Structure formats: structure tokens, C-alpha cells
Amino acid sequence: MRKPVIAGNWKLFKKTAETADLVNKLVPLVKNNRQVDIIIAPVFTVLSAAKQALSGSAIHLAAQDCYWQEEGAFTGEVSPGMLVDVGCSHVIVGHSERRQYFGETDQAVNCKIKAAVAAGLVVLFCIGETLAEREAGRTFEVLRTQLSGGTAGLTTTELEKIIIAYEPVWAIGTGKTASNEQAQEAHAFIRSEIAGLFGNGPADMVRILYGGSVKPENIKGLMAQKDIDGALVGGASLQADSFAAIANYDI
Numbered sequence: 001m002r003k004p005v006i007a008g009n010w011k012l013f014k015k016t017a018e019t020a021d022l023v024n025k026l027v028p029l030v031k032n033n034r035q036v037d038i039i040i041a042p043v044f045t046v047l048s049a050a051k052q053a054l055s056g057s058a059i060h061l062a063a064q065d066c067y068w069q070e071e072g073a074f075t076g077e078v079s080p081g082m083l084v085d086v087g088c089s090h091v092i093v094g095h096s097e098r099r100q101y102f103g104e105t106d107q108a109v110n111c112k113i114k115a116a117v118a119a120g121l122v123v124l125f126c127i128g129e130t131l132a133e134r135e136a137g138r139t140f141e142v143l144r145t146q147l148s149g150g151t152a153g154l155t156t157t158e159l160e161k162i163i164i165a166y167e168p169v170w171a172i173g174t175g176k177t178a179s180n181e182q183a184q185e186a187h188a189f190i191r192s193e194i195a196g197l198f199g200n201g202p203a204d205m206v207r208i209l210y211g212g213s214v215k216p217e218n219i220k221g222l223m224a225q226k227d228i229d230g231a232l233v234g235g236a237s238l239q240a241d242s243f244a245a246i247a248n249y250d251i
């Protein structure tokens, strides 16, 4: 069985005091939730504060990005080993905002995934089509390219350290969720592509999260879909009540 994952991507929000406040509110709200892997991904500068506030909680800590070199003359970058050092167990790689605004390519995503896994991190590997790509009937082609590019050269053992997040760009921050059927269709396609690349066993095991305007009101319908194993939540993860309600969808 695939254990569900509910992850909160805080994006460019929350300074130190706000981080401690949000974590302190969230921890008691999800303390009885053992059936879901819960992850939060704050900005780099507050990871340490978040780790401290999470002490004793089962919530996992993720960063929102990493570089692929471990150290060197790479001004402004943060390495996977540094994320482990600060207490992260997970890292988001390939988010559409990084692809869109920072020119991140499938090749860069691939390098980051390999480096992160080598450092012992679990990767939340994001893929998804834009509205123009969906309207042009190119959704599956885009997902196929992102999947094969991002996972190129990975072994099946390395794939076990990857969680895929399907985030249709047109559903991110727009209030427009993909319908349960649209999401399930994409997730089933992603699973079949993974089967083609790595075999049926790894495809059955890999967890695929949906992201894009996930709210307490729509989480149940999404989680009822056969190939949806969790959610990557943006806006609704910035408040303890709404994120806890999503994480506790089955309690």
C-alpha cells in the first residue's frame, strides 16, 4: 500500500516568528494523524527555526529547491548536504515556478534529483503542463518529456526516494482545481509512464501527489481517486487550520 503524503509548499512566505507560530499551531492539530506522511517546505532562511519548532513531531521538513553541487564557488546556491545538515529529510525539485521564472530545465532538474537522492533526501519531483499546452492537446507529451528528462539515469532504488507531484500550472494559485477525473487521468498516465521506464513494481510503489488549489473542500474527492496518493498544497498550507484539515482528511 502507498502511504498518503500531504505536503505544504510555503513558497516565498513566512519569516522566523511566523514560522514558529504556524508550526506551533500545526503540530497539535495533526499529532494523532499516523496514516499520512506530513511534510512542510518553508524558505531556506527559516529551516532551522522550523526544525526547532518541529522537535518531537512526526512532521517532516523539506526545502523548496537545492543545487546539484555539494560545495564550491556557486554564489547563492544551497546544497543537498546542507539541507540534511539543517534537518531536512525532503526537498522539492522542479516546481513549475522554478521552471517558469528561473529557467530550470529538465536537465537541471535531473542533476538536482540525483544529487539530492545521493545526499539521502527524498525528492518531491514536480511536473505539469501549462494551460496553453493542455489546450493544444499536448498534456501527455509534456508530462512524458518532463518525466523521462527528470528521471534519466536513475536506478529503481533511486526511484524509491522519489515522490512525484503532478501540478497542472493552470490550477496553481488560480482557485481552479483540476476535476477529480482530469487529475486521475493524468496520474494514471504518469504511473503508466513510470511502468514503461522502470517496470510495474516501481510504478505500483511510487507515490503521485496532486497539486493546484487543493483545499479542505476538495481533498476527499481527489484522494478517492485510485492513482492520487496525496497532495502538494500551496496557499492552503499557510494556515494551520486549513492545512491540518487537508492532512486529516480521513480522520
Ligand SMILES: O=C(CO)COP(=O)(O)O
Residues within 6 Å of the ligand: 009, 095, 167, 171, 172, 173, 174, 175, 211, 212, 213, 214, 232, 233, 234, 235, 236
Ligand atoms: O504550487 C502549488 C504547490 O506546490 C500549489 O499551489 P496552490 O495550492 O496555492 O494552488
